[in-house]
Amino acid sequence: MPVPIYDAHHAPGGTLKRLPLLKAAVAFIAMVFLCLCGLLYLQLEQSWRHDLAQAEVNSINLTQAMAQQAEDTFMEADLVLMSLSEWIETLGEGPEQRLRLQKIFARRVLALNQLSGVFLYDKQGQWMVSSFNDSPHGEEVADRDYFRFHQQNASLQVHISPAIRSRANGEWIIPISRRINDQNGDFQGVLMAGIKLAYFDQYFKSFNIDDQGTMFLALSDGTLLARRPFEERQVGASLARGEIFSKYLPEATAGNAMITSIVDGIPRLYGYRQLQAYPLVVAAANSKDAILKGWYSSAYQSSAIVALVLLGVGLFGWVFVHQVRNNERIEADLREAQEALEVIATHDSLTGLANRRLFERSLAIEFSRGARQGSPLGLIMADIDFFKSYNDTYGHVAGDHCLSQVAQALQQCCQRKADLAVRYGGEEFALLLPDTDIHGVLAMAEQVRQSVMARNITHSGSPVGCVTVSLGCYSFVPSGRDSIEVFIERADAALYQAKATGRNRVAALAMETLPEQLQRSDR
Structure with missing residues (x-):
């Protein structure tokens, strides 16, 4: 059996098969692509998680500050009402006491920035005393929710009502009120203090949140009291169907959640907290876009750099693969030449038989x-x-x-x-x-x-x-x-x-x- 002088399928120095260089090159380039893309994904995913975790910490701190401020605001007003109700029950609210009460009311309002006014109503809902000198005495408030609540409930606990427009000066207020009883324990009237919505509006503005961020104060039943940004048409709106009130608060009184707002449809990271002393809920949120703004910028830069590297690797790979293919063609030509030389060396040129x-x-x-x-x-x-x-x-x-x-x-x-x-x-x-x-x-x-x-x-x-x-x-x-x-x-x-x-x-x-x-x- 004829034996070739040179075997082109074996390396010159041993029996190891030649490596498939073209396939190895393509596999290596593909591996580089996958590794770079994988590292980019891991880096971006880790950065994403870090930014969201940091935003959650900031959100918790923000809601804690809001809750403390809201609790202090209402507690100060509640203490004013408590002391005034004790004064009224002790001295009475007769005509001889009303001028004195009006001055006390006025001093208390001046002492607390959040108060718009303090008012005393009799059991028919008629204004008796207020912190204003020119209060329109005689106008009824029997139609107000807070008045009907105390009229129908014997509890002497403080009551917070949905926001209303004050009939005294026309500004938006949150009524906080207490029931006044006579000496026999029968309903005698209502003592109400109005907390300015503008006070919360100014307080909310002191926090650094993005333009699409939001903050709100609501009753525990979901009734919206105050919000940043302030929109008059949303005052008194119900948030009860929102995820905070329907899904998260029943599970925990405080926490974080990424929620798409039912008010404006913007996805935000909300931090929420229910006050312990009062039936109030505070929440603050930064928009998801604002939270991840730095991440998006970093992602674009990292992606651009990796894209340039991949482009360079791709160009190098294309040149390398092209060169490998050229080398393979040259090697194939050399093998053909070697085979031709082998035939010449081992066969007779005239007859084609072996020599x-x-x-x-x-x-x-x-x-x-x-x-x-x-x-x-x-x-x-x-x-x-x-x-x-x-x-x-x-x-x-x-x-x-x-x-x-x-x-x-x-x-x-x-x-x-x-x-x-x-x-x-x-x-x-x-x-x-x-x-x-x-x-x-x-x-x-x-x-x-x-x-x-x-x-x-x-x-x-x-x-x-x-x-x-x-x-x-x-x-x-x-x-x-x-x-x-x-x-x-x-x-x-x-x-x-x-x-x-x-x-x-x-x-x-x-x-x-x-x-x-x-x-x-x-x-």
């Missing part, structure tokens, strides 16, 4: 294989009969054509890949037949002889009128100590025997026909 160099290499391999496996190895030596006469008669060009025709006949008879047809020299050919005993060798030789004659190459110098060949056959089982030269000589001796007995025939080597030196080598 003596490849023949000798194959012999060495088949000797070793035959010795290992104990299989026979056959050899046919063939020579064109009267070829010198053919050249002299028809010329060298015709002689070359004759050689090619005979070579084709030999090649066509080789049905197995292991069979090797060889131009041994001049008009002499050889046929190496691995794993073939003498009977198989003789049969193959006869097939070759018949194939050559079937081509009917005219030869006037031949007794049969066409080109013929004589063939010598030999086969043996290699033992590992055999001589290649002796093997060839034995087949060649058989060829001489065929020529000596009349040409155009097949001969196998007989022991008695061996030259003396070959007989000695057999012994």
Whole structure:
């Protein structure tokens, strides 16, 4: 079987297969892309979480401050009402006391910035005393929610009502009120203090929240009392269906939540807290966009940098892959050239058959294989009969054509890949037949002889009128100590025997026909 001089599929120094460089390059570039994108995602995701966590801490602190301020504001007003109700129950509210009460009311209002006014109403809802000098006495407030509440409830606890417009000065106030009883415990009237909405508006403005942020104060039933930004049409609106009141407050009295507002539809991070002393809820929120504004800026910058890096990697990868492909094409061309050189080095240029160099290499391999496996190895030596006469008669060009025709006949008879047809020299050919005993060798030789004659190459110098060949056959089982030269000589001796007995025939080597030196080598 022919053996290549150089195997292009193996590295020069060992048996390791060549790495698929193009696939490895593409895989590496893809891995770089994935790693950079993954690192960018992790960095942005971590930064996102950090910004939201920081915003939650700020939101908790903000609602704590709001709750404390709201509780202090209402507690101060409540203490005023408590002390005034005790004064009224002790001294009464008769005509002789009203002027004195009016001055006390006025002093209390001046002492507390959050108070718009303090008012005392009788059991019919008529104004009796207020902190204003020119109060329109005689106008009823029996229609007010806070008045009806105390009229219908015997509790002496403070009551906070939804925001209303004061009939005294027209400004928005939050009524905080107490019930006044007579000495028998019957309903005598209502003492009310109005807390300015403007006070909460100014207080809310002191906090640093974004333009889309919001703050509000509401009753525990969801009725909106005060809000930043202030919108008059929203005063008294119900937030009961909002997520803070319907979902979060029933679970916890304080916390944080990302909520889309039912008022304006803007997603915000809300911090909320329910006051312990009063039925009030405070909440503050910054918009999600404002919270993540710095994150968005950082994300754009990081993404731009990573995009530039990926672009650079991509361009480098494209150039590298392009170069690898060029190298592969060059290597393929070199392999083709190497294969062509190998064919030139191991094959006869005229006939295309193997030359003596490849023949000798194959012999060495088949000797070793035959010795290992104990299989026979056959050899046919063939020579064109009267070829010198053919050249002299028809010329060298015709002689070359004759050689090619005979070579084709030999090649066509080789049905197995292991069979090797060889131009041994001049008009002499050889046929190496691995794993073939003498009977198989003789049969193959006869097939070759018949194939050559079937081509009917005219030869006037031949007794049969066409080109013929004589063939010598030999086969043996290699033992590992055999001589290649002796093997060839034995087949060649058989060829001489065929020529000596009349040409155009097949001969196998007989022991008695061996030259003396070959007989000695057999012994």
